[in-house]
Amino acid sequence: MMCVWPVAVRMFRRFMTFLAVTALLVTVIPVFSADYKAYRSLDSSDPIIFLGDSIIYGGRTITLGERTIFVDPRLDNALADNYRYVYNSIRDAVAHLVDGTENDPMRVLFAPGVYWVDDPDTPAVVTGKYGREPFGMVIRCENLHFIGLTRDARNVVLASQRGQTQGAVGNFTMFDFHGDGLRVSNLTMGNFCNVDLDFHLLPSLGRKKRSATITQAHVAYCHGDRVVARNVRFISRLNMNPLNGARRILFDRCHMECTDDALTGNGVYLKCTLSLYGQKPFYTTHRCGAVFLDCDFTAGGSNRDMVFCKAPGQVTLVNCRYHTGDSVYVGWTNYPETWQRCYQAGFTMNGNPYKIGARNPENTVEMDDLPLLSAFYEVCGGDTVYNVYNLLRGDDDWDPTGIRGMVGCGNMGTALVLNRKMASIVTGGGSICLSAEVMRHGGYELLKESSDSNENIHWRVRPGFEDMVELSSYDGDSITVTPRNNTDETAVFYIEAYTDCGLRGAVGVSVSPSVLPPPDFVGNTRLTMKGGMLVADYTLGLCGRKDESLVTWYRCVDGRKNGAIPVKVSRGRVPERSYRLTTADNGYFIMARIEPKHRRSEAGNAVDLIMKRAVKPSDFGETDISRTGGSDIYETDFRTFPTVNQVRVIPGFWTVDGYKPADTAEFPWTFDTDKDMWAYGRGFNGAVGEGLLQAQRGARLMYTPVNGHYGDMSLTLQVDPTKTAGQGFGSATGQYMDICLKFDTRTLTGYGLRIIRTVKHAKAVDFMLVEYAGGTVTPLTDPVSAICYRTGCTIELRMRGGSLAAHVETSTVLPSNSGLATVVDLSATVTPNAFGGAAIQHTGTCGESTTMLHRLKIEWFGPG
Structure with a gap:
């Protein structure tokens, strides 16, 4: 890598740049005002002299005007009103912004202090407009510069204290900037919803966090191009979003604190420090990815696996250092894909060279000895110069760090x-x-x-x-x-x-391989019955290949296939050739539909095999719902469970549909009735293996037993929440799962256990017993916050006479210092009923917030 300008010329250019910037701010003759002789800067070690029509800072006199305004919250209203370009709140200041130009930007000069973008003391819960999240301020201004008059970015704090469900409905965001040329420097931008605001200059201006429960609390969006943050501290936790959305953005010597889904996915981060309190600071990256140059990462949580992105995206790290505990793995993404390529050079963990994403080595390009490294830095006169010009040049030669003449590469792909x-x-x-x-x-x-x-x-x-x-x-x-x-x-x-x-x-x-014709049926096909079992008896010409036919079983109301409803399906390339009869089949005609298939064929034309008569009680034998020891039992692992929507409530059938309960009315969501609400498949994160997953928000299952009076009842459900930290659901916006028994599926009346995300804790859910009455839910017990809603969770619910009880535990090893319950036991005295139905209602978001159902057992104990 070659340096094309000598050090002397570089220093001269830096000096000229300094003079040019100074010329924009300096006036030779100060204007004094006797009104403000008593003004004293909050930081006496870095003083500001306020003169009414101008200020002196850092040995320079700055004349105030339409495009240069001064803000200090310590000025009283009367004094601030005497001067046209002086304000004592950020709200007053931004009300007087005018568009700037590249050579004459709109400057807002902030004296040390705490500036509340949104009033933290108002009890109002803010909501967004036009379908967007709520904002503290929406600012439209070209070439706007927010400048802290301090050397220590901690001394000027632009603050808010709201987040999702904590003072806001939606992901509260401090700023929504519109305009090119935004610059912020020498200050802190913090959403202190879940972080204490410590203000060392004047501790009385500090403020405790709104809640220890971490929720989505944003800092800023920006809509524009050529954005720079220099010596800025960005503080929040979940979904921080520091100036997210610009086409090109540079973070220069900034500090960031966050958990997950938090960083700007196309940013260039130069000499930044990042404190990571979660597992994955990016959701993903975009526009050719994020670049870190000479940055330090410190992992502050207890995660053993750390990654940069939740979903695959390009990340480049050059001369960066990762600081964490021993035996921690650092990867690129939670879900590696073979197409992903990320780049690293000079990367160390705890001082030792480290290859990121070693479990999937094809994802990593180590470029220490590649010519590509010139796209990111060059060594000039013994000094390392980071090639920000090449990265951010765009099509207009933007050079935010003034190094254009110092580097040889300015048109190199990344x-x-x-x-x-x-x-x-x-x-x-x-x-x-x-x-x-x-x-x-x-x-x-x-x-x-x-x-x-x-x-x-x-x-x-x-x-x-x-x-x-x-x-x-x-x-x-x-x-x-x-x-x-x-x-x-x-x-x-x-x-x-x-x-x-x-x-x-x-x-x-x-x-x-090439697709072959589907196999032909050989000989006769028929249904046979023995010991309560129906078997689809068929033979295919497979030529030595494995049978992967799709066999689906239906109940029909007659021998002409009318009213056919699927009750068992084939999955995982395994044809379900048998069907065990149950009491729920009584009076129905059972049909098997066979679509012939092997590994290299598509499914062929279906052949339907249907009983010549209806099922009668003498056909049952030993069944899935069997009379053993005075109880009837239904069990499923959901592997053959039909997931197509079945919206009818019919005795002996599952209702598979979507439903929006009345107690979620304040949260605007819906589902598509033309799409299935449930899906069977492989899970991720905390959901291990395969199982039944919610495909849309509002997914519901209801089992209606055959008509009769039902007495005592129990239900055991084994689940894996996709969330791994114990919070169970996407956010505390009416997101819960109800498991119900002694339930009338027609009137939505009965009893259940509610598992709901709570605003009280970031890594726990609340459990409570509830009563359903016509769809209206009433708590029967106080909520218990517990951390056991994790992988391997077993939920037991039982009704004995007038006693309703629940027990919940998990096989996951839990932290011992949370102060919250690790096992849940609840009980309540209730009025017995004769219902025998069961239901599962999920109102959480899907994808990352689903709960995988692994196994369900329902047991009925005698008549009511």
């Missing part, structure tokens, strides 16, 4: 972007075209001028999979991929594009 991330192709089914483009940071194309590095693009297949595809028609940045898989198994691998300088990009590829 990402290799492909036209797709995943591709599924079938041998014999045609080819696909892959293309790649070298991009500069921020999603900019290379400039028309010659590039600073060799950007020729090459292609390769992951070693060991070369025979699965043929690469042809090379045309610089594109290639044709033809599948050539002649095995019976689908091959999953990646195809990688790369440049000589070190950029890489990849596509995750799934290549299936």
Whole structure:
């Protein structure tokens, strides 16, 4: 890496830049005012002299005017009113903003103090407008500069104290900036909803956090370009969002404190310090990713696995240091994908070299010895110069750190972007075209001028999979991929594009063998019955391949297939060839629908096999709902549970639908009735293995037993919440799961256990017994906050006479110092009823906030 300007010239340029900036602020002749002789700066070690029409700070006199205003909360109203460009609150100041220009920006000069963007003492709960989150201030101003008149960023604090469910409905955000050229410097921007505000200059201005329960509490959005934060402290926890949304943004020598989903996904972070109290500071990154240069990360939580992103995105770290406890793994993302490529150079953990994401090594590009490193820094005269110019130049030569003349590379790509991330192709089914483009940071194309590095693009297949595809028609940045898989198994691998300088990009590829015709039925197909079991008896011409037919069982009201409702389905490539009869089948005609299939075929035309008569009690034998020891039992692991919506309430059937309970009315959400509410599949995070998951918010299951009077009853449900910290649900916005028994599914009347996210704790949920009466829910017990709603959670609910009880525990090892319950036992005396139904109602958001259902057992003990 070559430096093209000598050190002397560099120092001269810095001096000239200093003179240019000073010229914008300095007036030679100060204007004194006897009215303010008593003014004393809050920080006597870094004083401000206030003269009414001007101020003196740092040895410079600054004349106030339409585009240069001064704010100090210590000025009383009468004195502030005497001067046109002087204010004592941030709200008054921003009401007088005018658009600035690049050469004459709109400057707001803040004296040391605490400036409340939103009144923390008002009891009002704020809400957003037009479907957006609530904001403390919406500011529209071009080339706006917020400048703290201090050397210590702790001395000027722009503050708020609201977050989701804590003084706000929605993710409260301090600022919503609109305009290009925003700059903030020498101050703190903090949402102190879940963090104490300690103000060392004057402790009486400090303030305790609103709540220790961490919730979504944002700092700022910005809509524009060319944004700089210099020597700024950004303080919050969950979803901090420090100036999130700009096309180009530089964080220069800033400090950040946050938990998850918090950082700006396309930022350039230069010499910043980051205190991480969660596991994943980004949700994801965008516009060619986030870049960290000479930054320090300190992990302050107890997580053993740390990552940068929840969902895959590009991250680049150059000369960065990670500080954490021993035996901590640091990866790029929670859910690694074969297409992801991230970059590191000079990275250390606790002082030792460390490769990030070692469990998935293909995700990491180590560029310590690659020409690509010039895109991020160069060594000039023995000094390291970080190439912020190359990163943020854009198409207008923006140079926020003034190093344009010091570096040799100013048009170098930092990402290799492909036209797709995943591709599924079938041998014999045609080819696909892959293309790649070298991009500069921020999603900019290379400039028309010659590039600073060799950007020729090459292609390769992951070693060991070369025979699965043929690469042809090379045309610089594109290639044709033809599948050539002649095995019976689908091959999953990646195809990688790369440049000589070190950029890489990849596509995750799934290549299936050619599709063969579905197998034919051989001989007779029929239903046979023995010992309460129906069997679909069929034979296929499989040519040695495994049978993967889709067999679905239905109950029909007659022998003509009318009113067919699925009661058992095939999953996981395993045909469900048998069906055990139950008392709920009495009076129905059972049908098996067989769609013939093997590993290399699609499903063929279905054959329906249906009983010639209705099921009668003598057919049952030993069944899933069986009379044993005076009880009837229903059990399922949900593997064959039909997830298609079934909205009717019918004795002996599950109602599979969506429902928005009345007690969630204040929270605006809905669901799509044309889409299934439940899905069976593989989980993630805390949800281990496979199980039944909510596909939409409001997912509900209700089991209606055959008609009769029911006495005592118990229900055991084994679940894995996707959330791993014990909070169970996305936020405390009416998000809960109710498990009900002794339940009338027609009138929504009965008893249950409610598990609900609470505003009281960030890593716990509340448990309470409840009564349903016509859909209206009344608590029967006080809520108990507990930390046991985690992976391996077993929920037991039982009714004995007039006694309702619940027991909840988990197999997960729990922290011993939380001060909260690790096992839940609740009981209440209630009025017995003759209902025998059961229900599960989930009102939480889906995806990251689902609860996987693994196993359900319902037991009825004798008649009522």
